[in-house]
Amino acid sequence: MDTFIVSVREYGLRLDGRTMNEYRNVKINLNKNYGEVEVNIGRTHVLSVVKSELVAPSQEKSSEGFISFTVDIGPLSINPTSHAYRHNRTTLGTEIANYIERILKETGAIDTEILCILSGVCVWSVKCEIHVLFDDGNLFDACLMATLSGLKHYRYNEIDVDSFLKKSKCEGFAERDYQRLENTIRKLEMIPLNVHHFPLSISIGYINGKEGLSYIVDPNSDEESISDTIIHISINDKKEICGISKFGGAKLSLNQINFAIQIATIHSEKLHQEFKKAFDGEYLKRIKCSDNKGKIVIDKFKTNPKITETEFDANPPLIMQILSNNEPDKSDNKVSSSIAFSNLSNMEIKNTELDEYETQHESKLEKASFSDRICESLEQVQLDQSVESIELLSAVKSNIKIKKRKKG
Known part of the structure; x- marks a missing residue:
């Protein structure tokens, strides 16, 4: 099978009929519950669920909230030819979660100080859970898009003040501090999270053939199985490069990386249009x-x-x-x-x-x-x-x- 895919690729063809520079169809479904978003890239299906709760801040950063990302790749979601099938599912999920966290936090897409309600007393703890429902390749792009869609679609939910006080062991508050905390929390509105920019990922795989390395955009599971290296480039809606990650042992020259960035920039514009269209077309x-x-x-x-x-x-x-x-x-x-x-x-x-x-x-x-x-x-x-x-x-x-x- 691998030899057949390489042979077809040498003629400039792909098994699913796409050209080497063609991205699969992208679909973003906003569920009824805020923070629940489904993303499809071809047959790859990912669900993002965003939740939040009130917690006590850390002593080192008393005015900053928390945000965490987890990626769950279930056994029923794995395609026998997928990247997760050939590697440990937990390890791959951790790599994707670290990639998402690095892109969003280091580029300032989400400011944790905005999640603070009362400095030193209570902050928001936002948890983004990404569930892979089916893996047909390119999980990095799908998971990052699902994460950003979930964060944009999410709204702060209603707060149980008493449960928070008991959980954070704040029963010893003075009456004035308790009233101040309660009044502050009660006035919170159901507003969206503040995401400053939206860096979307574009993955490009490289296959070693008779003429050297040849690239393919948005590799599926079959193409990932024979790729010598895959590069993930994240670009926001302002055409700014937010991060580059490379997996695999094949060497890429500087010209190849620059060419990959140019290709990723073109596809990022189309992805951002689909991303904006999903929210502007919402009822x-x-x-x-x-x-x-x-x-x-x-x-x-x-x-x-x-x-x-x-x-x-x-x-x-x-x-x-x-x-x-x-x-x-x-x-x-x-x-x-x-x-x-x-x-x-x-x-x-x-x-x-x-x-x-x-x-x-x-x-x-x-x-x-x-x-x-x-x-x-x-x-x-x-x-x-x-x-x-x-x-x-x-x-x-x-x-x-x-x-x-x-x-x-």
Whole structure:
């Protein structure tokens, strides 16, 4: 089998019909639970699960949180021709986890100081578990992409303060310190992790033939079994090289490495487009006010990620005006930002119904309580949006709270 693959490769062909410079199809599925993402590169299937909990910080770094990565390669996921079948599964999983940790931490993709809640008291401990469901080659690229997708998709969950205090043996806190800790934790919102950049990996294998070493992009399990060396190059969305790792004994010249970097840069642009497309095409949630009790009902719609510049004020009527995609009155505007809603006109919010609703209940509802409901709705919409939309809704919500404090 190995001789046949090498013979086919010498004619510029591959068993799956790809060219030597062709990447397999990439698919990213965002599950319903935040932090759970499935990534497919061809038949290679990887699941990423991100979890977090509150823990006490270390004494050496009292203002930094923790983040860890584990890669589990189960026995049922192994292809007989895969790299994991020929080597120890635990060792390969450790190598991939170390590769991911080195790329993300040393390049500053994730800042552990952001995970601190109260210095010296409590910090976030984020755990990213990568499960290999099927190995058909190129696990390094699939695992790193699944990790970054899971971190981007993840939201901080609700916190059990009492359990944290018991676990970290903080029962001896003074009443003032306990109240300060509890108030700080209770105010935490369900927000995404702050990932500064997204370095994706591109793997290139080298096979020794009659004419020397020849390269193949994204080797599958059969091609990995005959590769003399494999080089993994991670490049972020700004075309910056974040790391290079080489496995295998074959020597590569400087020209070969530079050529591999050029190839990886081209493929990284396509991978980043797929990565961005997976999140921009995600379903967003819309706000719809009922006529009965002013409850907020969340429905789903698709949006076209088209960015348009607009200005807005933080009072409730103008927020509804923005959500209905009407042009706001710029004379009263105080905050300028970007809004990523292009198809919001499809929402089933009618301005006439809103006017009638406000007229009927104006004597019963205070503006402060109305603003609270707007803030709550914005937090719910914030859960499934892109980075641009999250920044917009956060700005709207912050401006509402500032105006409430000024009126109070």
